[in-house]
Amino acid sequence: MNPLLSTLQPYPFERLKGLTQGITLNPAYRPISLGIGEPKHPTPQFIKQALVDALDGLASYPATAGEPALRTACANWVQRRYGLTLDANTQILPVNGSREALFALAQVVIDPTQHREAGGPTVVSPNPFYQIYEGAALLSGATVVYANSDPARNFAADWSRIPDSxxxxxxxxxxxxxxxxxxxxxxxDEWRKLFALSDRHGFVIASDECYSEIYFRDEPPLGGMEAAARLGREGFPRLVSFTSLSKRSNVPGLRSGFVAGDAALLKA
Incomplete structure (x- = not known):
């Protein structure tokens, strides 16, 4: 067995299920689940129909890089959403859910043989965080350092508290x-500071944008690649953005999404 498995924390949703098991709910109230973030709306009919129409393709193995039409569709969405033109062949990679891709990226970019004099490599994560960040880091042999949220800044991660060391x-x-x-x-401006740190120290930025389409203002939230483009960072060096259909399209069971950004990282 991999000895690093012992460093993992209990999976939070299983732990939460155990804590709430056997509790009798008050029938006068509708419970609000603070567990796994599952959409409450049905999957759109056109998505279900597209799956039915594609059933004949089950007899063939899909390409690792995804079908060209799928990559092109992803690139077209990035153009509509962020105004960015990507090369569908080198800067887009379909994945079986962003969670799996987030884990895989850590295994690709972390070199546990580096920085041994300082205790090994580091992965920086916001706190609170999506559990896969920690698990991916620990199983890659890295140490996790957390940037706690700041109540004074709408609970955004406070990167300034991470020391330069x-x-x-x-x-x-x-x-x-x-x-x-x-x-x-x-x-x-916050993206600018993180990009400057990445340039100085050479680390990769994984931008999890699973919730990019859930917002209440007229203007959609700024994305990582969009920020890089505004700052003139051609080719999105050391940046990979993760997009998922789970929340935006109500299909978490489909396990479908894509990653985009630095072509050299996606090729790796």
Whole structure:
């Protein structure tokens, strides 16, 4: 067995299920679940019909990089949503859910043989956080350092509290904007600071944008690649953005999404 498995925390949703098991609910109230973030609306009919229409394709193995038509559709959505033109062949990669892709990226970019004099490589994560950030970091052999949320800033992660000595050993930074569970959105100036740190220390930024389409203002939240483009960062160096259909399209059971950004990282 992998000895690093012993470093993992209990899966929070299973733990929550155990804590609430056997509780009798007050029938006068409708319960609000604070467990797994599952959509409460049905899957759109056109999505279900598209799955039915594609059943004949089950007899063939799909390409690892996804069908060209799918990659093109992803690139077209990025163009409509963020005004960015991506190369569908090199800057887009369909994935079986953003959770799985977030885990895989850590295994690709973390080198546990580096920074041994400082105790090994570091992964920086917002806190609170999506559990896969911590699990992916620990199983890659890294140490996790948490940027706690700041109540004075709408509970956004306070990156300024991370010392430069930690950034110096950081190989991967997880960013979630809009944040889970706070909803806090990172402004352009904050992206600028994180990009500067990435340039200085060479770490990769994983921008989890699972909640990019859930917002209450007229203007949609700023995305990581969008921020990079505004700051003139051509090619999105050391940046990978993660998009999921689970929340925006009410299909968490489909396990479908895509990653986009730095072509060299996606090729790896």
């Amino acid at each position: 930690t950034w110096a050993t950081t190989q991967l930074l997880f960013v979630c904007s809009p944040g889970n569970p706070t909803g806090a959105v990172m402004p352009l």
